[in-house]
Every structure is written in C-alpha cells, then in structure tokens.
Amino acid sequence: MNPAPLVSLVIPACNPRYFRSALVSALAQDYANLEVIVCDDSPGTQIEAVVDELRSLARHPLTYLRNPQPLGFVGNLQHGLEQSQGDYIKFLCDDDRLMADCVSSQVRLFQAHDDVSLVAARRHLVDAEDHILPQRLETSPVTFGDTLFNGDDLLDFFETRQLNFIGGLSSVLVRTRDLRELLPALAPGFVAMLDFVLFVCLLRRGHLGVTAGVHCVERVHPDQMRRQSDVKAAATSESQHLRDMFAARTAAREPFSGWVRVQILQGDEGDTPRIWENLFLIHTLRCLQAIQESHVGSDSDSFSELYGKWLACRQDPLVLARLMRLSEHWPMRPRIVPVVIDSEGDAQALQVTLDSIERQAYGAEMTLVLSRSPLPGGPHVRRVSQPLQADWAEQLNTALGQLGGVDWIYLLRAGDRLNAFSLMLLAERVVSRPQIACCYGDEGGVRDEASVEPVFKPDFNLDLMRGYPYTGRMLAFSLDALRALGGFAPGYRELAPHELLWRLVESRGPHAIEHIPEVLAESAFSYAAWLSSEAVVAENPKLLDAHLKRLGVTYRLQNSGGAINQVRYLHATQPLVSLVISAQDQLPALERCLESVLEKTAYGHYEVLIVDNASQGGETHAWLTALQQLGEDKLRVLTLGEQASFAAVQNLAAQHARGEYLLMLSPFAVVTEPDWLDAMLSHGQRPEVGAVGAKLCNAHGLIVHAGGVLGLRGAVGSPFVGEPMEAGGYMQRLQVAQNYSAVGADCLLVRKELFLSLGGLNESVFSLAFSDIDLGLRLGEAGYLVVWAPDARLVLDPPAPAAIDAQAEAERQAQLAQQHDAFFKAWMPVVARDPAYNINLSLNGSSFCLDPGLKAAWTPFVSRPLPHVLALPMNKTAVGHYRVIQPLVELEKAGWVTQQQYFEIPSNVELERSSPDVAILQGRYTEGFVKEIERLKTFSKGFCIYELDDYVIDVPKKNGHLKHTPKDLEKSLRRGIERCDRLVVSTQALADALHDTHSDIRVMPNMLAEQLWSGLRSQRRSARKPRVGWGGGTSHTGDLEVIAEVVRTLANEVEWVFFGMCPPALRPYISEFHPPVPLELYPAKLASLNLDLALAPLEYHIFNDCKSNLRLLEYGACGYPVIVTDTRAYEGYLPCTRIKTNSTAEWLEAIRMHLADPDESFRQGDRLKQEVLRDYVLREEHVQHWYSGWMPG
Structure with a gap:
C-alpha cells in the first residue's frame, strides 16, 4: 500500500x-x-x-x-x-x-x-x-x-x-x-x-x-x-x-x-x-x-439571529416575573434615577430612551432629563426636565444636590435603549454588594431596529482601563459615594464620569467598581463609535494623567494622540533580572534562544541561568561545558543529575538566581525586538504587580500566547490563538496592556522575593502542568495584579511533538488528568468566572465568541434567596417530564426553589456557575454516568438525589427497553445510588426492591401537570359499538400479549382502539391505530379517543410490580372507566376493576361486565376522574411533598 x-x-x-x-x-x-x-x-x-x-x-x-x-x-x-x-x-x-x-x-x-x-x-x-x-x-x-x-x-x-x-x-x-x-x-x-x-x-x-x-x-x-x-x-x-x-x-x-x-x-x-x-x-x-432544543439558537443561520434569540430569552415576561418574585426577598428596594442627557435635542431618540425606562420590570424612582428641547409628550409625574447646559457634568452636580430619597443614578444618552431587566439587575447588585460605588454592564448596538454588535466586557480591569475607558459611557453611581467625593470634576467633559470612577478606585479600591455581565443597554450610537469619538480620544490621555499623578506614578505614553494609551511606566532603578532557561537536549533551539537574547536585548542588567535538566546528548554537554568555561558572570549553567519537573527546575533556579527578578523563558523563545525586557520591567517594577507575561507569536507571525483565560479549552487557554500579531483583537485587547488571572511560563517575569514568599511553583501538585497558572492565581489571591504586556513581543517556535512510548504517554496522560482535577478543585470559583473574561463568552473552541447557553438557565442574580436545584432529567418526555421537569417547574412557580435543567452532563465550569443546593440525577446507571456522578460530587457541594422510576435491574424479556440495558447494570446502578445522598423512587414497591441500596429512600408518587390534564373532555357512546382501547409507549409487547386473545375474541363486538403501539399480530383485529404524539399533545390525544372502556394489562413480573400507577392516572383524567391487572402498581384506593389472574377468561368477563352496565361503568370513570384530579395533580398544595423529598433534612 x-x-x-x-x-x-x-x-x-x-x-x-x-x-x-x-x-x-x-x-x-x-x-x-x-x-x-x-x-x-x-x-x-x-x-x-x-x-x-x-x-x-x-x-x-x-x-x-x-x-x-x-x-x-x-x-x-x-x-x-x-x-x-x-x-x-x-x-x-x-x-x-x-x-x-x-x-x-x-x-x-x-x-x-x-x-x-x-x-x-x-x-x-x-x-x-x-x-x-x-x-x-x-x-x-x-x-x-x-x-x-x-x-x-x-x-x-x-x-x-x-x-x-x-x-x-x-x-x-x-x-x-x-x-x-x-x-x-x-x-x-x-x-x-x-x-x-x-x-x-x-x-x-x-x-x-x-x-x-x-x-x-x-x-x-x-x-x-x-x-x-x-x-x-x-x-x-x-x-x-x-x-x-x-x-x-x-x-x-x-x-x-x-x-x-x-x-x-x-x-x-x-x-x-x-x-x-x-x-x-x-x-x-x-x-x-433534546440537548440542541434546550440550547438557545441552535437553528440560527446567522449571528444576528442567534443574538436576537439570546436577548429574547432574557426578556421573556415569565422570566422577568420570576425574577421579580425573587426580589421580594430583598432587605431593601434601591431607588434608582436614570439621568438622560439629550445633547442633540432629538425628541425621537429621547422618546426611545424614556419608553425603555417605562418598560423596566423594576421601576425607576424617577427620571431626570437634561435636554435642549421640551420633554416629548409633555409633563410626566415621574420625570424631571432641565435645559441642558454646556458642562452637563457640573450641571448634574447641582441637580443631584437637590434630589432627595435617591440611592443611585444611571447615566444614559438620548437614544439609549435599556433592556427590560436592566434596572432590576442593577438594584440586585446594589442590594447584594453594598460596598460597590459604581457599576457598568455589557452593551450592544442598534441598527435598523435590530440588536447588533454586543460588547461583552471583563470585570474591572485596572490596566485595561488605563489604556482606554473600556467600561463604556453607561455608568451607574452610588449617590452617597458621588457626593462624598464632591461630585463630577469640571473640565473632563465626556469623560467626567470616568474621572469620578478613577477617584473611587483610588479611594475605595478596585472592588468598588462592579460589572454586570449582561447587555443592559443598546444604542444606535455604538460602543466603537463612542470610543473613537473626538471627545473621548482627546480626553483619554488627560484622564490617565490626572489619575497617575494623584498616585505619584511617573510614566510616558508610547503613542501620542492615539485612541489607546500605551503606557510605559518609568522607574528610578534598573534591577538585575535572572533569565532562567530550562533545557533538555534541545540544543539548536537553545543556541538560537541564547543568541537572540544576547544580541537583541537592549536592557543590559541581566544574567542568563541555563538549567540543564539531565540532558543525554554529547553535543549538548559539550556546548554547555564550553559555555561554562567562558567564565562569563552574566552567563551561568546549572546542571541537574536527574530529570526534574518544570516546577522543580524553576524553584531550584530561584535559589541560585542572583537577580531581583526572575524571568522564566522557554528555550524555544526567540527575541526579535530590543525593548522586550524593558516593556516587561515597566510593569514588573510596579509595587502592585506580581507577574508579567509577554505577547508570543509563532514563526508565521500568528499569536500563540496572549494571556491566559481560565477554563478556555480546558483548565486554561490563551485567547486569540492563530490571529495575526498586529491584529486588534476583540475590544482591541491584543493591543492593550491588561490584567489576566494568569500568564504562561514561556515568558514570565516575577519578583524573586515575592516568588519565594509564596513558596515558588507548586511542584508537589502540578509537576506536569498548571504550576505557572497556579502561581498567577496565588499572586492574585495575595492582592497582586498579573499583567499581560502586548509591547513585550517574542517568537515562540517549538518543534512538533516527538513520538514517545505509548505506555509512558498513557501514564503521563493519567497523571495530567489528576493534576487537571487538582487545579479545578483548588481554583474552581475563579475558573468559572474569570474576571478577565465574561461568562457569556464561550470556553470551547475560539475565544470571545458568544456562548448562547440554555434557553431556561438564565440566573443573573448573584444572591440566592431560595434553594437552587440543578436537574439532569433523562429526557424531555415521559419519565423526565413526570419525575423531574414538571415537579421542578411547579416548585419554582410556587416560589419554593429556583432551578436549571440540563440534558447533558454539565461541565465543571457549569457546575460551579450553577452551584446548586440540590442536584437531581435521573436514571444514571451506565458506568460512564457513574463516573460523572463522582465528578459532580467532587465539583459540587450540592445535596445529590438519585431519581429512579423503574426496577431496571430486572426488565421483562419482551420489554422493548431490554436491548438498551447496559452490561453490569445492577453493579453500576448500586454504585451510582451509593454515591448520592438520597434515593427517590416513584413507588413503595420500588423502594422495597431497592431497600439495600441506600439508607435514605423516599417515595414520591407520580402526579399529572394541571395545565395538560385538567379540563379534558371525552365523548361516551360515540360509536355504534363500544370503543375499548389501550394507550401507552412502545415497549409493552409483553403486556399487550396478555390481552391478545381477548382482542381477537371481541373483534366483532367492540371497536378496538390502540394508541402508541400495536403488535403486528393484532392489527387485523383493531378498528383504529393512532401513532405516538409529542408529550404536550398526548393528554388531548388520549382524551380524543373517546373510549368507553380503557385497559391497562401488565405481565406479572417484579419490574411491573414496581411500576407506578401512571397509566391509571392518565385514563382517569380522561374520565375513562378502567380495567387493570391486579399488581402492586395499581394497588390502592383509586376506583377501577382489577384482574387477579390475567387469564383471557377473567379479562373477557370483566370487559363484558362493564359493557353490560355502561351507566355504572361510566360512574366508575367519573369517580376515578374526581379522585385523580383531587389527589394526583401537581397543584401548589401537592408540590410541598416534592420539596420535602428533594431537600436535605
């Protein structure tokens, strides 16, 4: 071949x-x-x-x-x-x-x-x-x-x-x-x-x-x-x-x-x-x-269509009403005043903004309008208007001084369109985080009345803000905080609010600035247009200058007159930097790296410490020996006798380094620009900075590292990979210095004293990977910033991975998986909500792309007044609906819980973002799912419910689900149940059969959804012959064989009606067959069969003994008289005729008894309907039982 x-x-x-x-x-x-x-x-x-x-x-x-x-x-x-x-x-x-x-x-x-x-x-x-x-x-x-x-x-x-x-x-x-x-x-x-x-x-x-x-x-x-x-x-x-x-x-x-x-x-x-x-x-x-249908916009043909659907999910009136019910638990109701500045005198644009304020789910206390024109529509009881003056910021100081009974203001422009939830989310943040003094949100544009160009911003990012006012112009301020600082400063025109923001940061700290990761407002005057406007470009350097002067920071701008401030911080000293290069037989790369450092680096006060990590090649040994013999004080070699992990090498090197700063450098890095080290030290010498990373591209000029986003494509990933070095990137973030949670070790600068005080890299836990990211997170935890410096640019050109022994690679992958889990365990909260990213952006594949998420999973509040339930139903129909979905919906509607539903196993990040108090796992009995239960228990503190509806351990041979039964099911089932905190089942018989699987078993009977099953109407005596029938799923071959001879015998006496399935052998004897329909159509379809008598045969088998009486409930809701097999599934007080032997003779006798006295038969159906609708419908008085069955305690 x-x-x-x-x-x-x-x-x-x-x-x-x-x-x-x-x-x-x-x-x-x-x-x-x-x-x-x-x-x-x-x-x-x-x-x-x-x-x-x-x-x-x-x-x-x-x-x-x-x-x-x-x-x-x-x-x-x-x-x-x-x-x-x-x-x-x-x-x-x-x-x-x-x-x-x-x-x-x-x-x-x-x-x-x-x-x-x-x-x-x-x-x-x-x-x-x-x-x-x-x-x-x-x-x-x-x-x-x-x-x-x-x-x-x-x-x-x-x-x-x-x-x-x-x-x-x-x-x-x-x-x-x-x-x-x-x-x-x-x-x-x-x-x-x-x-x-x-x-x-x-x-x-x-x-x-x-x-x-x-x-x-x-x-x-x-x-x-x-x-x-x-x-x-x-x-x-x-x-x-x-x-x-x-x-x-x-x-x-x-x-x-x-x-x-x-x-x-x-x-x-x-x-x-x-x-x-x-x-x-x-x-x-x-x-x-089912998974695709649960996600937003899975059928979208364009981003604009997808984004529109994503926004629509957040403005659904039912969703907003649910959130407003949660607001009833707030200890206070913040009074918010939108301030609308109409600098153009555009009555139409002003009306757009005022209308959007009127549509808020959480109403504004009042609206203050500064306009060159009269209010459209005349006076309004909750609107105050003043003529706009030349310096609106100074005018606003005076106006706000006259406002009483107001907690926060929200700055808007005429033409801005608030989404219906905006003031509600702002109020919730004010209530939940009383320390905040300023708030900004994400925003979008409007073009031809359509929502376009959303901008998903990071949480407050000090260095990014110094580059340009990325927060946008729609800022909200605490009125108390504003007054405490004397209001808006004169002379900053368009950026007066941002000047106040900086003073709040300086006086209260960065945590005083809150970011709401939701598109709060949209405008035809887009984010990009505002940032590039003459007023913003002109005032931005002035704004930065005032801020840094108040801090006593010396700096210069690398660019003059540009839209982005490229800040170079100036320092009085030039500290010694130890460049640590760890290598193992990568001689050509090491030679190239060292030569580029020595020839290209403009900053002169450095030493190079090469750590030979147990190289085996003779050429490498000879080259390193020759290097040592040069006797250069600036160039040293540290040789290890045994191979050590990257983390251990760096820790050892730190002990031998002479420099005040350590710079970890990959042997595959190539210096191409002289001021790379100056750029890194510009940030590294700032007292608030803990580590600095560089902008790395490959030999083709494409980005390979531009900071680290936690959770991106795994534990951590670089954004913008594959984009050109000179590209601007999302929000111009490839061109601006900014704070990330971590940066990679291929080029990482850290102060040695700080590095040692934190214990260096964690070589015991992260010997293969993540030690550099763990360091950055520990620096952040200690209060330091991690800075990515885009003007520190190097080439990173590693070779293709060499082939290695399959067994060794398998062992390495297993070890890597353990360290991956250890990283998630240590840092899950920040990984799930990386402040440098945005929770609306995808963590899979490309960076800075909208992750539309689930249709019904929006939980924008940071506070949790009610227990939160995360459910994993088996499906959206039948057992998933009856046992999980509908009870949860009713519990939420009644105000007992909040909830999210997943039809696929949520990722670690999704688990952390959900942080459920209770997790419900339905029918998870394959070996793979058992492992997922273990993961869920590892990364979630929620009380774990194992939900089961059938005795799947022993399925009848003729049941259509038998072939789907996985191998070793009983073993997997027991392991899955054991790993959960409680087992919830549908019947006492099932609880008895599984009594030895768990110490806490609760029985929660199936109930019917009121909106689907109440008010059904069926006709009786609608045909020349009595209509007798069966309705159900497609796995009842053995059950229907029980009445096969009955069907044949009565074929000329009754109209046989089958719904859902009919064995081929019985087709010649029936009058009607109705194929399955979707769940939402099932109740009305069942009622439309107009049965005079309904049958519910079951094989005698432990599987059927453990089944619920759901078929009887469904028939009863339709008002049908019912004959059932007398198994434990149908025991109880509900009126029906029970067959003791399942013999053809007894079935024929029972059917003929009903047909001989139809009036009494129908009265039995009426009594059954009355009791089913009274006792087995999910009304508010019944959902409390589900609450008790699912909640801890």
Missing part, C-alpha cells in the same frame, strides 16, 4: 466572496502529497486573481482551470473529477474551509482500513461574517474518537430517516475510482441532495469512517446553493427518488431497529478482526436533539 497516496483537492469555484479563505485553507494542508485544482465557473476574473496572488505561497501543486462556458455546480464537479490525478479526491466548496490537518487525518484513517468507502470529518458551522454558530443535530458528534460505522446498518438507518449527519462534499474524502463510477450516473438526477445520495451509494461499497475533532468549517449564508429556490424545489422530488432507490434494494433484511454497529478506533487495530459494538443511534440522536 502506498504510504502517501496522491490526494486531489478540487475547489469547484463560482462565488469569489469566500473563495480566498477556501484556497488558503487548501494550500495550508499539512499532507505532503497533495494537488490543488481550482475549476472556475464564475463570470468574472476575481477568482483567477486570488489564485495568481496566492500561487507564490503554495506549498502544493496548484492548477487553475477556467471553464469556457458555465457548467453549473454539478458540471463543475465532474470537470474537477476529470482533471484529478489522485488516488483519493476531496471537493472543497468555495464557501467552506478546512483545518490544516483535515486531509492528513482522513487519509490516515482510509489507509488503515481497506473496507472503508468514505471518510468524513466533523464540521462546525459559521455564518456569512465568520461567526461560529451553535451545533445542530446534523453536526453533533454521535461518538468520540475516530470511529467506523457499519455501512449496511447506516443504509438501513438512512432508508427510514434522511438525516445527513455525515456532512457535505467538503466534509468527505473518497476514492477517486469510486467517484468516477458514481458521479456521472447520479449527476443527471440529483443536485440538492447529490452529496447525501453519493454517500448512500458509497455505503453500499463499504463502511463510513469519521475522524475525531473538527476538521472542516461549513459556511451558512443566504447565497448558499442549497438555499436557492430552484434547488429547494428540487429537493422534494430528489427525496422521493432516493426513497425509490432504497425500495429497489433486493437484499432481505430485518426492519431497522435503531441500532448500528460501530468501532471506536484506538489506533492499534492492525490486521485484527473487526470488533463491532452496538450503538443505539436512534436513541443517541434523540438525546442530541
């Missing part, structure tokens, strides 16, 4: 708008044996120009072909196929792009498995402006790791559901020979579904391989081919054509069961026989769908 077969990467180009990024990604592929072919079907020359521009940078052969006549999309594909020379071919649509390792990872999987016919890469979606969009069902991974899917099983799946979770043409790699056979045959009949039909045909030839990780980016935009009207119209007929193709399959096969065979690849399969595992694909996709 050719170890590196030729791959043809073909771009069928037509639209030049995104072509450049597609071609750049093609040329950046790290697979060596690659040809890139561009087939240009566009009318202009823009695509050709891009090819010519990038040709000189191409690392792979690049062929450009212009089509003399337009061929259309499919024709262009065929043209590219004809020109390709590769063993494999990959199409890349001109609006998509690939990760650099996409082709190599796909070829690697193909080459290792001959029976694979196509390899797909996972993808994520971006919009027209490159904003990452949330995962959808079709882009969500159904397995983790490289995976093979059995081709025959997938064909069975696709025959029943045309859900393409494989991807588009850009996602897959195929054999060229296969495509040359298939594409010409499919091209005439398919356009809209060509990719999917092609995949289906390929699966008839082999299996599907899917690579781990995201390797492809698919763009969603209005001009996308699949969104064109003619293509969408063609999709309907093509879908039918595909169904016809499936119908023509001749192979005999069982109906698709929902299961597919998969193999999770470990990389060491070799020639061993394929070992398949069963994956319940249907169930997995349903779970993923």
